[in-house]
Amino acid sequence: MRCLPVVAVVALAGLASCGSSSPTAARVFFDLGEGVAIDQVRLEAAVAGVTLLSTDVPAVARGEIRPGQDVVVLFEDRLAGLTIDLLAAGRLAGAEVARGQSSVTLRGGRTVSTFVTLAQSVGCPAGQHQCTDACYPDDDPGHCGLSCLTCSGPTHGQATCVTGACSFSCDQGYTRCGIECVDLKSDSRNCNACARSCQPNQLCQAGECVLNSCPTGQHACGGTCVSSLDPATCGSRCDPCPIPPHGSATCDGTGCGIACSSGYHVCSGSCASSTSPASCGTRCTPCPTVPNSDASCNGTSCTYACTTGYHACGSTCVSNLDPATCGDSCSPCPAPPDHAVVTCDGTNCGYSCQAGYHDCGGWCQVNGQGCDVCPPCVDPQKCYPAAGICFTPGYCSGNDECVSGVCQSNVCACSMLTPPLVGCRPFEECLFVYCMAQQ
Numbered sequence: 001m002r003c004l005p006v007v008a009v010v011a012l013a014g015l016a017s018c019g020s021s022s023p024t025a026a027r028v029f030f031d032l033g034e035g036v037a038i039d040q041v042r043l044e045a046a047v048a049g050v051t052l053l054s055t056d057v058p059a060v061a062r063g064e065i066r067p068g069q070d071v072v073v074l075f076e077d078r079l080a081g082l083t084i085d086l087l088a089a090g091r092l093a094g095a096e097v098a099r100g101q102s103s104v105t106l107r108g109g110r111t112v113s114t115f116v117t118l119a120q121s122v123g124c125p126a127g128q129h130q131c132t133d134a135c136y137p138d139d140d141p142g143h144c145g146l147s148c149l150t151c152s153g154p155t156h157g158q159a160t161c162v163t164g165a166c167s168f169s170c171d172q173g174y175t176r177c178g179i180e181c182v183d184l185k186s187d188s189r190n191c192n193a194c195a196r197s198c199q200p201n202q203l204c205q206a207g208e209c210v211l212n213s214c215p216t217g218q219h220a221c222g223g224t225c226v227s228s229l230d231p232a233t234c235g236s237r238c239d240p241c242p243i244p245p246h247g248s249a250t251c252d253g254t255g256c257g258i259a260c261s262s263g264y265h266v267c268s269g270s271c272a273s274s275t276s277p278a279s280c281g282t283r284c285t286p287c288p289t290v291p292n293s294d295a296s297c298n299g300t301s302c303t304y305a306c307t308t309g310y311h312a313c314g315s316t317c318v319s320n321l322d323p324a325t326c327g328d329s330c331s332p333c334p335a336p337p338d339h340a341v342v343t344c345d346g347t348n349c350g351y352s353c354q355a356g357y358h359d360c361g362g363w364c365q366v367n368g369q370g371c372d373v374c375p376p377c378v379d380p381q382k383c384y385p386a387a388g389i390c391f392t393p394g395y396c397s398g399n400d401e402c403v404s405g406v407c408q409s410n411v412c413a414c415s416m417l418t419p420p421l422v423g424c425r426p427f428e429e430c431l432f433v434y435c436m437a438q439q
Helices: none
Strands: 007-010 026-032 039-048 050-058 069-077 084-094 093-103 110-126 128-131 135-136 158-163 165-170 175-177 180-182 202-203 208-211 216-222 225-227 247-251 256-260 262-267 270-273 293-297 301-304 312-315 316-319 340-343 351-352 357-358 363-367 400-403 406-409 428-431 436-438
Touching: 026 084, 026 093, 039 069, 050 069, 050 165, 084 110, 084 293, 093 128, 110 128, 165 175, 208 216, 256 262, 256 270, 301 312, 351 357
Parallel strands: 007 069, 026 110
Antiparallel strands: 026 069, 039 050, 039 084, 084 093, 093 110, 128 135, 158 165, 175 180, 202 208, 216 225, 247 256, 262 270, 293 301, 312 316, 340 351, 357 363, 400 406, 428 436
16 A cells, blocks of 8 residues: 655644644545555545645655655644544646545544545546536635535625635725724724724724714714814814805804805805905996996995096996087087087087088088178078177067078068158168068
């Protein structure tokens, strides 16, 4: 019968006895069935389906098997009295070619022995092992190790199989602590590090232990209770509310607000000037635009000052040069004399004679005639005095008529024999009893 060579004592972290002069151990002898040739053994030790040990036992020389060699496996003393299941798979060039199993009851401070016979198996390719009559990958968590266990993962974790033993990996954002996947930022039993527990009256926030209960109107910040009404720690904040220019921060117990200084008011979360045309009074929009004016604000309402060359008429600014609003007037200039157009110099109304006429100080005379000759006029509203004394047009009296721009009586009493009761004008003569124009 051929056996594997002696292997140094095999122990896993946490399983070896510490400080014991006589360790609790098991010596495993391997026998090979007829026709079996191996160069490595995969050995697993388990209790009630829980794998305690999974290790590869190599030969001294590849393919060289000699009798009388064994493996010693150390166990913790607290496992004394338990029955250990031993499973082994023989491999040749990485492929499984043989299997065997045994069990042994541990004794404290003693080394017990058992034999495992490796008989020919179904045979599995390298990197696989046999479960029932099929081969599965060595890292298959559904058929893990030689015991073919179905591994399970914790909450926020995924089951894995590593070197024949069930294990697990944690989801993103979670960390492995013992047999759990935890969020180190919020787990009060593992706050910022595994096994770092918060006090009973604390909870874990952002990886820090903070108070989890405060009086009404307060909340926890950095391990202390702070006011929920204080702008420095408003609502559930642990940082101050923003302070706007020209104002101060406020808090209603839930959210931040602002209070503006005198002369300012709230507009879209900031403090706007109450005297600025851009936010006059309580407005949050600019004052309306008035053409030809500069806007200002008295702190309550928008006001306007007309720019140079303009003056106010109602709610508008009108031109000082416009005859319709001349100077500081809001009424149009009087109608000009005949043959003239109205003008304005920015202060007073005036007129300008049309082409072909010249100014005679109140009326426009046709070019070629002097201002001592009254212009022709038959309109009784625009009749002039006697020739040579031309004044502003006016109405004729009741019995007068406008003849060539001159008011004259339409009936006059005169006599060719006696001095006239009413004399005729120099350019008239008395014919019968009427003053008639000379021929």
